[in-house]
Amino acid sequence: MNLSFSRLKFGGIAVAVIMLLTAAVPPLSLVWVTEVRDASLRVEDRLQALRQVQELLIDAETGQRGYVITGIEEFLQPYHAAIATLPSALDQLPARFTDPSAREQELLRSLLSNARERLAGLTQNVQLRRTSGFAAVQTIISTAEGKHHSDAVRVAVAELSGLQEALRATLAEDLQSKIRSAILFSLVSTLISAALLLYLARLMARAVGREERLAAQALGTSEALEHGMQALRRRNDEISDLGEMSRVLQTEMPMAEALDICRVFCERLLPTASGALYLGDGGDGPLERRASWGEDAPATASFEPGDCWGLRRRQTHQQSADSALRCAHCGTAHSGWLDVCLPLIAHGGELGLMHLRLDEQAADREALLSLAQTICEQVALSLSNAKLRHELREQSLRDPLTGLHNRRFMEEMLRKELQRAARNQTTVSLVMVDLDNFKQINDRHGHAAGDAVLRAAGKLLARSLRSSDAACRFGGEEFVLILPNCAKAQAAQKADQIREALLALVITDSGKPLQVTASFGIACSDEVNDDPQLLHEAADGAVYEAKRRGRNCVVISEMRSRQQQPSETA
Numbered sequence: 001m002n003l004s005f006s007r008l009k010f011g012g013i014a015v016a017v018i019m020l021l022t023a024a025v026p027p028l029s030l031v032w033v034t035e036v037r038d039a040s041l042r043v044e045d046r047l048q049a050l051r052q053v054q055e056l057l058i059d060a061e062t063g064q065r066g067y068v069i070t071g072i073e074e075f076l077q078p079y080h081a082a083i084a085t086l087p088s089a090l091d092q093l094p095a096r097f098t099d100p101s102a103r104e105q106e107l108l109r110s111l112l113s114n115a116r117e118r119l120a121g122l123t124q125n126v127q128l129r130r131t132s133g134f135a136a137v138q139t140i141i142s143t144a145e146g147k148h149h150s151d152a153v154r155v156a157v158a159e160l161s162g163l164q165e166a167l168r169a170t171l172a173e174d175l176q177s178k179i180r181s182a183i184l185f186s187l188v189s190t191l192i193s194a195a196l197l198l199y200l201a202r203l204m205a206r207a208v209g210r211e212e213r214l215a216a217q218a219l220g221t222s223e224a225l226e227h228g229m230q231a232l233r234r235r236n237d238e239i240s241d242l243g244e245m246s247r248v249l250q251t252e253m254p255m256a257e258a259l260d261i262c263r264v265f266c267e268r269l270l271p272t273a274s275g276a277l278y279l280g281d282g283g284d285g286p287l288e289r290r291a292s293w294g295e296d297a298p299a300t301a302s303f304e305p306g307d308c309w310g311l312r313r314r315q316t317h318q319q320s321a322d323s324a325l326r327c328a329h330c331g332t333a334h335s336g337w338l339d340v341c342l343p344l345i346a347h348g349g350e351l352g353l354m355h356l357r358l359d360e361q362a363a364d365r366e367a368l369l370s371l372a373q374t375i376c377e378q379v380a381l382s383l384s385n386a387k388l389r390h391e392l393r394e395q396s397l398r399d400p401l402t403g404l405h406n407r408r409f410m411e412e413m414l415r416k417e418l419q420r421a422a423r424n425q426t427t428v429s430l431v432m433v434d435l436d437n438f439k440q441i442n443d444r445h446g447h448a449a450g451d452a453v454l455r456a457a458g459k460l461l462a463r464s465l466r467s468s469d470a471a472c473r474f475g476g477e478e479f480v481l482i483l484p485n486c487a488k489a490q491a492a493q494k495a496d497q498i499r500e501a502l503l504a505l506v507i508t509d510s511g512k513p514l515q516v517t518a519s520f521g522i523a524c525s526d527e528v529n530d531d532p533q534l535l536h537e538a539a540d541g542a543v544y545e546a547k548r549r550g551r552n553c554v555v556i557s558e559m560r561s562r563q564q565q566p567s568e569t570a
């Protein structure tokens with residue numbers, strides 16, 4: 001990664017430098033061309049000046065010659081024109097020929113001196129012709145001195161012109177060479193740039209490919225991480241829900257309410273599945289559906305434990321439509337459904353079954369089943385604990401001999417019922433039942449026979465009451481009946497019915513019949529301002545009175561006329 005980056009950096013710098021140099025070639029070439037053009041113009045100017053000097057000198061010679069031969073002034077016209085211009089043309093030549101080379105300066109000096117000499121000679125010939133005639137001039141011309149100067153001028157002009165031509169050729173050649181070099185440089189640098197750019201493009205493509213791969217890897221890692229986080233969050237939520245369900249189920253509540261709470265949490269924890277909870281009676285009896293959830297909740301209301309492979313094998317049993325071992329309680333097989341039987345086992349005992357129904361192709365099937373198993377363990381434990389608590393509570397409130405409610409329960413119920421009666425403006429009647437001469441039964445027939453009488457009497461009392469009433473064993477051979485929403489007269493009527501039923505009750509001890517009677521004392525809440533203590537005392541007083549009157553009778557307490565005797569009904 002670092003190596004590629006350094007290569008890219010150096011490659012980029014190299015391309016930039018080469019391109020800068022290449023870009024410098026056109027302006028440099030322009031400078032060269034401009035210099036050569038200026039130099040060529042100067043060469044041309046010098047050649048022009050040399051030609052002008054040469055031509056003016058010829059004009060002067062021609063005019064002088066015509067006048068000398070003819071004596072006619074008109075022939076002097078070119079001569080005059082040349083004489084007027086030539087001296088200044090000669091004076092300007094040194095400024096044009098500035099090359100310090102010895103040969104050029106020597107030729108220039110020769111040209112200037114010979115041209116001036118020749119000009120002076122021509123002027124002298126014209127004046128002589130005018131003053132002395134043709135013959136005098138002819139003598140001077142015949143010395144050929146003039147011709148000598150003209151030839152020297154021609155030689156100097158020719159040689160100087162040659163030098164300038166050579167200079168122009170050199171300049172042109174130099175320019176050609178520079179332009180060739182520039183073109184060559186441009187070509188080479190362009191090729192190098194192109195090669196470098198190709199190389200850089202390949203490096204970049206590789207780097208980009210690597211970056212893309214790394215980005216894809218990073219994306220994959222991040223997605224996996226997000227997946228993991230989501231699963232973790234889900235698991236946390238599930239654990240938190242399971243914990244909450246367990247905490248809620250620890251609260252004292254009826255089994256139906258506990259089952260409803262299980263249903264709510266199953267619905268929340270297993271939202272993609274339908275299901276039902278079946279509970280047994282603790283024995284071999286059928287299991288009954290006590291809670292269900294979801295669109296495809298199992299419809300079977302109850303089934304025998306032997307109809308379920310899960311219960312028979314005491315382990316989770318999965319069955320699809322084409323499974324060989326299908327439980328009868330799962331009903332008609334549906335393609336695509338997976339029926340799962342999860343036994344609810346706690347403290348080693350089978351409590352019931354969770355029947356779960358889910359999509360066979362569900363992606364999270366295994367996770368769902370694992371969660372369902374955890375829920376089942378939790379539900380089984382919670383329901384078993386609730387059941388145990390219920391049983392313990394029942395035991396703590398029941399008399400073990402008769403199965404009736406005990407004194408603790410009686411006091412608690414009486415307190416609640418009196419409060420309710422006060423709120424609803426109704427009455428609660430309390431009936432105290434005391435078996436007559438029970439000591440004699442014990443003494444004559446033994447304690448076991450006494451217990452049998454107590455059990456039989458308790459059973460009779462329990463079945464004689466409404467479900468809202470309660471029969472309690474107060475202690476020994478004393479019983480208390482709590483009759484909510486019952487006036488004194490009805491209570492007396494009920495007590496008398498029980499008295500008669502008890503009288504008719506056939507209890508035997510080793511084949512011998514045991515006769516049992518009881519005395520009944522009745523008190524009503526409206527006479528004691530709903531005070532449980534007073535109510536109990538009043539009923540107790542009435543029983544005492546029943547005993548006093550000879551037993552086997554019902555006495556109603558008259559608290560309003562406390563000083564009066566309690567009234568007797570039997």
Ligand SMILES: Nc1nc2c(ncn2[C@@H]2O[C@H](COP(=O)(O)OP(=O)(O)OP(=O)(O)O)[C@@H](O)[C@H]2O)c(=O)[nH]1
Pocket residue numbers: 401434435436437438439440442446447448449450451454475476477547551
């Ligand atoms: N078998 C048996 N006897 C009990 C039990 N609890 C109390 N007893 C007996 O019940 C008898 C009550 O006798 P008492 O209080 O004299 O009353 P009673 O004999 O019924 O006489 P009255 O009430 O006046 O008719 C006692 O002998 C107790 O030992 C019990 O759980 N089982």
